[in-house]
Amino acid sequence: PEVGNLKSKLLRALAEEKLQLQNVSRLTQAREAIAGTLILNAEAALAKAQADVLDAEQSLRNLGLQVQVDSLRGMSDRQVLDQLRLLGIPESIHAGIDIKTATTNLLPIVSPIDGAVSTRTVTPGEVVDPSRILFQVADTRQMWLNLNVPLESMDQLAVSQIVRFQADGSQHEVQGQLDWISTAADKQTRMVQVRAVIPNADGHLRSETFGKGQVILRDEPNAIVIPTGASHWEGCCQVVFVRDKGYFDSPQSYKVFHVRSVRLGATNGNYTEVISGVLPGEVIATVGSDVLRAQLLKNNLGAGCDCVAE
Numbered sequence: 001p002e003v004g005n006l007k008s009k010l011l012r013a014l015a016e017e018k019l020q021l022q023n024v025s026r027l028t029q030a031r032e033a034i035a036g037t038l039i040l041n042a043e044a045a046l047a048k049a050q051a052d053v054l055d056a057e058q059s060l061r062n063l064g065l066q067v068q069v070d071s072l073r074g075m076s077d078r079q080v081l082d083q084l085r086l087l088g089i090p091e092s093i094h095a096g097i098d099i100k101t102a103t104t105n106l107l108p109i110v111s112p113i114d115g116a117v118s119t120r121t122v123t124p125g126e127v128v129d130p131s132r133i134l135f136q137v138a139d140t141r142q143m144w145l146n147l148n149v150p151l152e153s154m155d156q157l158a159v160s161q162i163v164r165f166q167a168d169g170s171q172h173e174v175q176g177q178l179d180w181i182s183t184a185a186d187k188q189t190r191m192v193q194v195r196a197v198i199p200n201a202d203g204h205l206r207s208e209t210f211g212k213g214q215v216i217l218r219d220e221p222n223a224i225v226i227p228t229g230a231s232h233w234e235g236c237c238q239v240v241f242v243r244d245k246g247y248f249d250s251p252q253s254y255k256v257f258h259v260r261s262v263r264l265g266a267t268n269g270n271y272t273e274v275i276s277g278v279l280p281g282e283v284i285a286t287v288g289s290d291v292l293r294a295q296l297l298k299n300n301l302g303a304g305c306d307c308v309a310e
Contacts, residue, residue: 002063003060003063003065006056006059006060006063007060007084007085007087009052009055009056009059010053010056010057010060010067010069010084011077011080011081011084012052013049013052013053013055013056014053014069014072014073014080015077016049016052017046017049017050017052017053017073018073019049020042020045020046020048020049021046021049023042023045023046024039024042024043024046027039027042053069057069060087064108064110065087065108067084067087072084109134109135111135111137113137113139114139115137115138115139115140116137116138116139116140117135117136117137118136118137118138118207119135119136120134120135120136121133121134121135122134122135138207140200140203140205141199141200141201142197142198142199142200143197143198143200143205143207144195144196144197144198145163145165145176145195145196145197145198145213146193146194146195147163147193147194147195147196147213147215148186148189148191148192148193149191149192149193149194149215150190150191150192151185151190151191151192154181154192156215156217157178157181157194157215158178158181159178159179159180159181160177160178160179161177161178161215161216161217162175162176162177162178162215162216162219163175163176163177163178163196163198163213163214163215163216164213164214164216165196165198165211165212165213165214166211166212166213167205167206167209167210167211168209168210168211168212170204170211172204174198174199174200174204174205175198176196176197176198176199177196177197178194178195178196178215179195179196179197180194180195181194181195182194194215196213214268217266218266220273223265223273224273224274224278224279224280225268225271225272225273225274226240226271226272226274226278226284226286227270227271227272227286228267228269228270228271228272229286230272230284230285230286230289231262231264231272232289232290232293234296237261237262238261238262238263238264239259239260239261239262239296240259240260240262240274240277240278240284240285240289241257241258241259241260241284241285241289241292241293242257242258242259242260242278242282242283242284243256243257243258243282243283243284243285244256244257244258247283257285257292259296260277260278260284261277262274262275262276262277262278263275263276263277
C-alpha cells in the first residue's frame, strides 16, 4: 500500500503544480489590474506544490524506484498514471501485465548483486513486509572457504597466502587466496577461523561443503623432506639416524647409523621439511628407527642429551 500511496501522492502533487503554474501565469498577465498580494499568494502556492512533487519523488527513490519527474510534467493525468503504474518494472515484463487491471502497488524486488536465486521463501500473491527475507541470491562465481586453524599455528599465517582445498569425496583440488584472519580464538576449541576466496567459474563447489584445506606457507620446489615420524625428540633437539655411506661397501663393513641433529620446517601430510642437518641423497632410518632410538637412550643413560653423538 505504501507504494501505491506514494504514486498517488506524486500524481496529485503534479496536478496541483500544473494548476498553480497556470494560476501564476494568468495572474502575472493581469498584474496591472490586480493586487500584488494575489500574485505573491499564487507564487507561494506554486512553491508548495513543487515541494510536494520533490517530496513524493524522493520517497519513491528511497524505495528504489527511479522516477523522472521532468518527463512526466508534459503528460496528461492518464499518461502519468500509466507511467507510474509500471514504474521500475523491466520492459521485458510489461507484455505480461494487463495495464487496465494492474495495481499501482507493484514494487520490483531488485538484487544488489548479480547471481542466482538460491533460496525462495515466498509464493505469488502472498502479502509481505520489508522485514521479511523473500529471496537469497548468491554469486557462485566465487566461494568463501572457512578454515579452522590451531591457535599455535597462527604466527605462520598472513593474508594473501595460497590456500588449497579438496572437498570430501572429490578428486578435484581447487586453489584460492587467504583474505581474512579472525582476531579471536574459539573459547571451546581454541581454533581460529580464517577465510579464503576460491574461484568457482565452473560451479563445481557447493555451499556447506566439508573437506580438507591447506595453507601454503612457502613453495619450495627443491626442499629436502623426510617421512613424518622419522625424526625423534631428544630433549633438546630433533635427531634422525643416517646410514653410513660405507654400509654396503663389503660384507665386513660396519653396519652403522649416525645420530644427526636436524632442524625441521613445515609438515605437509606424510612428509616433513628438513631445513638443515641432512644432505640430498642420504639414507635415514624410518620404519624401525625406534629400535635405534632405544639403543641411543640406553647408551646415553645418565649422560644427558648428546645431539651430536654418533
